[in-house]
Amino acid sequence: MTGAQGVRRASVRAAVAVSVLLLIAPGCVESGNRRRPAPVESVQLPNVARPAPGRSLTTRVRVSIRPVGTVPSDGAVLPIVSPDGRFIASQTGEAPSWETLLAEPGEAEAPLWTGIGAWQLVADPAPGEPGLLPIDLPDLPDGVTLGRSADTTGFLVEQERPDGTRRVGRASWVTGRVGWLSPAGVRDSHAVLTGSGDEVLLIRRTGTDGAPVLTLVRGGDTSRLELATGRALMPVIGLAGELGVISRAGDQLELIEVHRDAGRLAIVARRRLGLEVSGGGDAGLLEAF
Numbered sequence: 021m022t023g024a025q026g027v028r029r030a031s032v033r034a035a036v037a038v039s040v041l042l043l044i045a046p047g048c049v050e051s052g053n054r055r056r057p058a059p060v061e062s063v064q065l066p067n068v069a070r071p072a073p074g075r076s077l078t079t080r081v082r083v084s085i086r087p088v089g090t091v092p093s094d095g096a097v098l099p100i101v102s103p104d105g106r107f108i109a110s111q112t113g114e115a116p117s118w119e120t121l122l123a124e125p126g127e128a129e130a131p132l133w134t135g136i137g138a139w140q141l142v143a144d145p146a147p148g149e150p151g152l153l154p155i156d157l158p159d160l161p162d163g164v165t166l167g168r169s170a171d172t173t174g175f176l177v178e179q180e181r182p183d184g185t186r187r188v189g190r191a192s193w194v195t196g197r198v199g200w201l202s203p204a205g206v207r208d209s210h211a212v213l214t215g216s217g218d219e220v221l222l223i224r225r226t227g228t229d230g231a232p233v234l235t236l237v238r239g240g241d242t243s244r245l246e247l248a249t250g251r252a253l254m255p256v257i258g259l260a261g262e263l264g265v266i267s268r269a270g271d272q273l274e275l276i277e278v279h280r281d282a283g284r285l286a287i288v289a290r291r292r293l294g295l296e297v298s299g300g301g302d303a304g305l306l307e308a309f
Contacts, residue, residue, distance in 0.1 A: 022240065027269060029199065031203075032114065033034065033108040037222075043108045047297045050129065051130050053136070055065070065295070069309055088141065088145065088152060089150060089152035090152075091137065091152065092108050092110060092113050092137065092226065094112055094113060094115040096113060096116065096121060097111040097115075097166050098108075100109075100166065100167075100175050100248065102170050102175075102193065103171060103172060104142075104172050106140060106193075107139065107140055107155070107193045108138070108139050108141060108152075109139075109170065109193075110136070110137050111134060111135070111166040112136065112137050112177075113131075113135045114131070114132075115134070116131040116134055117129070121165075123186055123207060125225060126184070128180050128186070129180060129282060130179070130181075130306070131163065131165060132163075132207045136160060136164065136165075136173075136177070138154070138157055138192075138196075139152040139153060139154055139155060139194060140152070140155055150207070155193065157196025158195060159195030159197035160177075160191055161179065161191070163179055163180065164177040164178065164189075164191075164198070165178050165179070167178065167188065167212075168211065169211065169212040169220075170213070171215075172193075172212055173190070173193065174192045174193055175193070175212070176188060176190055176220070177189055177190075177191050177198060177215065178208070178210055178211070184207070185202075185204070185206060186203060186206075186219065187201075187202035187206075187208055188200070188208045188211040189201055190213075190218070199218075201218060201220045202237075206225065207224065207225040207230070208212075208224050208235075210223045210253070210255060210257050212256065213234075213257070214257055214259050214261060214263070215257070215261055216238070218236070218238060219237065219238040219256065220236075220238075220257060221235070221265075222235055223235070223239060223255065223265075224244075232251060232252045232253070233252065234246075234247070234255060234265045236280065239282070242282065243283055243285045245265075245278060245286070245287070250268055250274055252266075252267050253265070253266050253267055254266040255269055256275070262277065263278040263285070264276060265278065266293075271290075272293070272295065273295050275290070276289075277291070
C-alpha cells in the first residue's frame, strides 16, 4: 500500500467531548459622532419580506460539554456516531491510499494495515469511570474500510474484492457481523443510509470501466440516475431525508438535488459549491470540499 498523491498519513486522536459554551449575542452600538448617510427613498418591501410585527427578542444559549474520552483515528476518515448517541466507530491503523478511498477502478486495493474499532458511549459515567467502553467485533471481516453512515443497528463498511468488484454492507454494533447490501459483479462505493431501513444511496459502476452512476438500492430494487454532464462523486442525504449527490464539473464541485418519484430518480436543481481546484484529480476536489 502507498501513501498516494503525496498525502502524509498521520494517526490522530479524535476527541469525543462535551465543555461549556456561552453564546451571547452582542448588541449594536451607534456612535453619535458618525456622519449620517444621505437620505434615500423609502422602499416598499414585497410581501415575503415584510418585517414581523411586535418586539424582537435577544436570546442566549448555554451548551454544556463534558469530555468522556478519546478514540484513535487514521486521520483520513472521520469517526461515525450512531444517531442515538450510544456507539462510535473509527477507522484506525494506516490510512488507505487515495485510490482506495475514492474507489478508483483498477487502482484501489484492500488495505492490509487498516482496522475499525467501536466503542459504547456511557451517558453518565461515575467519577473515575471511563466514558467509552471498547466493543469486541469478532465477526468483522478483514480488509474492510469504514463507510460514511450509521444507524442504531450498525455502521456501513466497504470492501475491495480480488475480482475488482467492491461491495457495501452494514456491520452490527454488537458483533461486527456484516449484512452485505451489494449484488455480485458491481463496484459500489460512498454509500449513505437514507433512514428507511436497508435503503442506501451510493455510487455504482458496472464492470471495471463503467461510468459512476447514482443508484438508490433497497433490497433487490434499484433506481438509477446517469448524469448527462459532470461525474457523480459522493451521495448526500439532507436533514429531512432529501437526496443529492456531489458531482465534478470540470475543476469545480456541484451539488445536484435529486427527487424520487415512482421508483425513478430525477434532477431537481444544480448548484455550484464555489470550490475550484486546479489539478490534483478527485482527491484534490474532495479535500477542498
